[in-house]
Every structure is written in structure tokens, then in C-alpha cells.
């Protein structure tokens with residue numbers, strides 16, 4: 440299994456998609472991230488595994504700067520997102536899509552309105568015809584064109600996850616962060632979401648960090664798996680390397 444290492448080549452657009460260098464984040468006395476390092480290459484899917492409460496959500500919130508690390512660098516296309524403010528931060532964030540655990544779909548809006556909302560906020564000059572085309576393309580990429588005029592309450596949990604994914608890809612992000620994309624879904628629906636993540640990865644050439652406890656999701660989506668333990672990147676390797684590992688901290692995920 441490869442040793443954890445930091446790649447310093449994060450300072451130009453030809454470099455990796457994300458370079459996380461020596462991130463620390465504490466809440467009071469509680470150290471959550473404790474010198475975490477990770478490089479995600481362009482067009483790579485990295486799954487971050489970790490037991491409950493180890494800081495996986497804190498990590499991805501730091502990447503989109505919903506939280507600010509205490510120290511360390513997070514390079515996105517050569518820019519340190521930790522140091523950015525205001526318009527520069529907004530611009531860097533626009534490269535990142537975030538699929539929330541709870542989907543964050545507005546119940547009172549139709550599916551069309553849910554998709555139109557982020558588009559209008561980002562590109563307020565877009566013409567209606569362009570908006571309609573983007574909505575159609577995004578819904579088509581998740582196989583739900585026919586739901587455009589429905590209300591969220593008319594859709595199943597798996598369909599809502601797809602809509603949340605359509606709302607993420609409609610902004611054409613270079614990077615997608617998935618927070619437990621299959622949690623709460625039955626096995627069949629979870630498998631459909633896994634293949635959709637792979638379809639989107641192939642179609643839009645996105646780089647992703649996927650947080651998951653679901654070993655099927657890890658197997659189906661990971662180019663590389665990283666184990667977050669004690670605030671650090673404890674181990675990394677392929678799913679197969681993890682599966683055959685003798686390390687007790689890794690083996691427990693396969694029990």
C-alpha cells in the first residue's frame with residue numbers, strides 16, 4: 440500500500456485538482472484534523488473512509504470553506520482556498536459542487552425551480568432558453584427529464600438524490616464533493632446512485648472526494664481509498680489493497 444505523501448505541485452492549473460497540505464482544525468480542546476494531507480488528481484475519485492465522528496464532514500466543509508482550517512493549505516487550481524475572501528472565494532467555490540447528505544432540495548419549489556435557482560444566482564444574465572436547455576441536460580444526465588414539473592414530495596428518496604446530483608452538475612463544477620451519497624438508501628437504489636456518480640465522472644470529467652461508510656459504494660466508485668484516523672491520512676490504496684490488508688484499522692470496515 441502506498442505511503443501517505445504530500446504533492447507540492449499545486450501551484451498551477453496543470454497540477455492536481457485538489458492539494459490538501461497539513462490541515463489542522465480543532466473545536467475548543469477537540470482536535471479533529473491533525474495534520475491531514477491528501478492530493479486528488481484531475482479526473483480521480485477518492486473515497487475518504489473513517490469511523491463516525493472522525494472528521495470526514497469537517498474535512499469537506501474546509502474544502503468549500505464552510506469551515507476555515509486553523510492552519511494548512513488547500514490548493515484548488517493553484518489557489519489556496521484557505522486564504523481567499525469575498526469575490527475570489529466565490530470564484531474558487533464555483534469550481535466545486537457539493538452533494539449534501541440531506542439533498543437540500545426546497546420542498547415548496549418544483550424540480551425546475553430547484554434547478555433554476557442556483558443557475559440564476561450564479562449566472563444572472565443567462566437567457567431563459569439557455570436555462571431551459573441546461574435544466575433539460577442536467578435532468579437527462581440523471582435519467583429524470585420527466586420530473587421537471589413535479590414537486591419534490593412526488594419523488595422517492597433515490598429520485599431526490601438524483602435531483603440533488605442534477606442540481607450539482609448543472610453548474611458544471613470541476614470538482615464534486617459527495618457527503619455519504621448512499622446513506623439511507625436501499626441496496627438497489629444505492630447501486631444506481633453509484634453508477635450515476637460514475638456516469639457523471641465520465642461525462643463531465645470531474646474530480647471527486649466521496650465520503651462513505653458504504654463499502655459497496657467504495658468498491659463501485661473509488662479510484663483510491665483514504666482512511667482518515669486520528670485527524671490524519673492513516674493509509675491509502677485501491678479498494679482491493681484495502682480489502683486484502685492485515686491492518687486492524689482497515690479490516691474493521693470489511694467485517
Ligand SMILES: Nc1ncnc2c1ncn2[C@@H]1O[C@H](COP(=O)(O)OP(=O)(O)OP(=O)(O)O)[C@@H](O)[C@H]1O
Nearest residue numbers: 466469471489490491492493494495496497498652
Ligand atoms: N461546528 C462544530 N462545532 C463543534 N464541533 C464540531 C463542529 N463540527 C464538527 N464538530 C465535531 O467534529 C467531530 C467530527 O465531526 P464530523 O461531522 O466531521 O464527523 P464525521 O466523520 O463526518 O462523522 P459521521 O460519519 O458520523 O458523519 C465531531 O466530534 C463533531 O462533534
